[in-house]
Amino acid sequence: MRIRATLNGLSLRLDGNETPEALRKALAEVPELPLEVEVSGEIGVEVLEVLCELGRERGLNLRPPRGERFIPYTEVVSQTLRAGQRVESPGTVVVLGDVNSGAEVIAGGDVIVVGKLRGLAHAGAGGNEEATIWATVFEAKQIRIAHHVAQAPDDPHTARSPERARVAEGRIVLEPWGKR
Known part of the structure; x- marks a missing residue:
């Protein structure tokens, strides 16, 4: 998970290894700004529920991964x-x-x-x-x-x-x- 500030809020990148607890803890330590979320790995239902909960409080935009393509070989x-x-x-x-x-x-x-x-x-x-x-x-x-x-x-x-x-x-x- 990576978090960085942007002009419009906080950019959050999820790699798929996050737990609901780690996500809550990381976001509790940053200002309550709107979230822009990029998901580049598989996330579980529990993490998605935490995102929805936080999105209702802060605002939430989902976006596709930037410029990355996975080509197996x-x-x-x-x-x-x-x-x-x-x-x-x-x-x-x-x-x-x-x-x-x-x-x-x-x-x-x-x-x-x-x-x-x-x-x-x-x-x-x-x-x-x-x-x-x-x-x-x-x-x-x-x-x-x-x-x-x-x-x-x-x-x-x-x-x-x-x-x-x-x-x-x-x-x-x-x-x-x-x-x-």
């Missing part, structure tokens, strides 16, 4: 994926080769193809809109990031450098690899 595929092959991972997937038409890469994190991407790539499959798809050569007919889907244009895309796809303003955009 990176899976490296050290070969070209052929039609009919499928790689699925809760983390990031790096393919050291091509992803041919008819092959699929589905990742909870990013998809990175060090080669030609011709098959289906789905990054952020669990809903992570911050995920990206990176490829040395983009030739895919369709890519997906979280719930967003992009189709290749009818005119062939000829990039001279590696590119990445990301979600911007509610749609998937393709841009040069090194651009931020």
Whole structure:
């Protein structure tokens, strides 16, 4: 648990290891200001009840964890994926080769193809809109990031450098690899 003062009150971050007693004790030692609570781990019903009780007294705002993504691991595929092959991972997937038409890469994190991407790539499959798809050569007919889907244009895309796809303003955009 971490507590810090902000302009609007107290910012409280719960990691999931807190007990109701520890939460009450920590908040009894600070000024009675409104609480802004970030929960980055699992909390029990008792801790939630204490938060609700304190929220009725002080005011309470809940917010999602800031800028943190949990990606379990990176899976490296050290070969070209052929039609009919499928790689699925809760983390990031790096393919050291091509992803041919008819092959699929589905990742909870990013998809990175060090080669030609011709098959289906789905990054952020669990809903992570911050995920990206990176490829040395983009030739895919369709890519997906979280719930967003992009189709290749009818005119062939000829990039001279590696590119990445990301979600911007509610749609998937393709841009040069090194651009931020």
